[in-house]
Amino acid sequence: MRPKRRLRPTLRLRLTLLNAVLLVGAGALLLLMAWLITADLLNPADSLPPGTTVTLADGQVMEAQQWQDSLLATAQTELFAKGAAAVAAISVVGVLGAYAVVGRALRPLHQVTATAQKLGGETMDQRINYAGADDEVAELADTFDEMLDRLGAAFTAQQRFVANASHELRTPLAVMRTEIDVTMSDPQVDTAELKRMANVVRDASERANALVDALLMLARSEGRTGLRAEPLDLGMGVRGALSAMDREVQRIKINVSTDLGPAPVIGDPSLLDRLAGNLIENAVRYNHLGGRIWVSSGIDGGYARLMVGNTGFEVDQADVAGLFEPFRRGGRERTGARGSGLGLSIVRAVCQAHGGTVGAVALKGGGMEVTIALPLASQQ
Structure with missing residues (x-):
């Protein structure tokens, strides 16, 4: 964190100084142009023959060239004095105006800073709610x-x-x-x-x-840290998961059907095995006596896909998205032991860590189909 100083080059000060430099520079340039134009235009004696004299209003007689030089000097002196005074006045007004305008324009930034400084666990509801110009x-x-x-x-x-x-x-x-x-x-x-x-x-x-x-x-x-990248088949974890749940499947007489085609991906074997295991465990846990589980894998549109479906209690499609949040359990558990409520959360996190997606569809009459899509190994 930068230490706070009493005098520091704030954005407001820098913009004001920039405006002052531009105003003084523009005024000085205009004054110089007026000086040069005056010197170029005030030369009436140049067209008169040498030795020509002029008679002034007070009766004084002067050579035309001397009169021209005197007139030019007087005009340039007055131009410089009055022009410098005008440039100084315009610069002062411009600097003060710029300081006020820039301060007003930067006020939301101070609101951002003040809001950020006050943020905490109890003040996360504070907002700037800026209502100024759309800039x-x-x-x-x-x-x-x-x-x-x-x-x-x-x-x-x-x-x-x-x-x-x-x-x-x-x-x-x-x-x-x-x-x-x-x-x-x-x-x-x-x-x-x-x-x-x-x-x-x-x-x-x-x-x-x-x-x-x-x-x-x-x-x-x-966290996506320490992930391994090995070639494997997305459907391979299904066989191990079904084998681990075989006793429970037999106990509640669930009919399991599989259609496991090639689904090559590159990923972390332990995480992808856990992904398949969680889907199978959920399909068994949230099923009913004599229910069904169907699993398929394959390639679809450049993605390796794994689909696990099961019968069970009815789920409202509007509640499906919430099932992927931690500690959310859909309805009552019919057959399995009470879970941690993290199964689908882990499935979603593993899919995101491998650049894939997961979606679920509630089935009419009860049950749900969950589909995993990960990039094919050839496209990673």
Whole structure:
């Protein structure tokens, strides 16, 4: 940060000085031109024969050339004196006027500075709301207000994210502490009760660990740091994800159909595997008994595409976009264990980190189709 000085070359001062230099320079140039024109025009004696004399109004007789020289000197002296005084007066008025006009024009900039200095967690709603002429300053003020809108939205989202993450972590920790306190306070606790407590604590710790892993995965995806770039097929992660969820799929009797064509991309294998895993886990978790899951991959319009669809409860299309926000769960979970609410957020972050897109469509009768599109390996 630059140290503040009492006397500093502010923009207002520099513009005022520039205006003063231009005014004095223009006045001096006009004065010089008038001087030269006067010297060039006041030469009536040049056309008279040598030795010609003139009689002045007071009766004095002078040679024509001497009279011309005297007249020119007097005219130039008065021109210089009066012209210099006029240039000085115009310069003073121009400088004061420029100082006032520039100050008024730069007032929104002071508003920008004052607003920026006051910005904080409690004042993110402040705006400049410039109502002056539609010029560059107005454009700057509007751009600053738009930036504040984006910062305010990001700040609000961050606060909501931190609050949700804290709540999600507090729940399993509270469960563990409650189980331990209740069990240890029982003087007649037996081995069976201790085992039951251990199972509850283990499940809660696994849930907390899964949430921390998801948060780290989301941070890594959004940060886009340390990403590997390896050739792979977008559909390969689907097989591993289906294998990992096979027991759950069998338990709730879900019919799975796949059509996995080549979808070559270049990306981070662990992130893209997590992308496919999250889509499959969501398709199982938000399904119903005897439901269906269908998965396809292939090439479409210069992009490698992966589509995962599932049956399940009905989702309003207007709510689909919100499902990609952290800790947003669509409706009630029918079949799977409670998730962290970060699955689709990680999917979106991974897609953006690889230059791709993700979209979802709510299906009539229940369920949803999520489509991933990443640049083909040949185009990266």
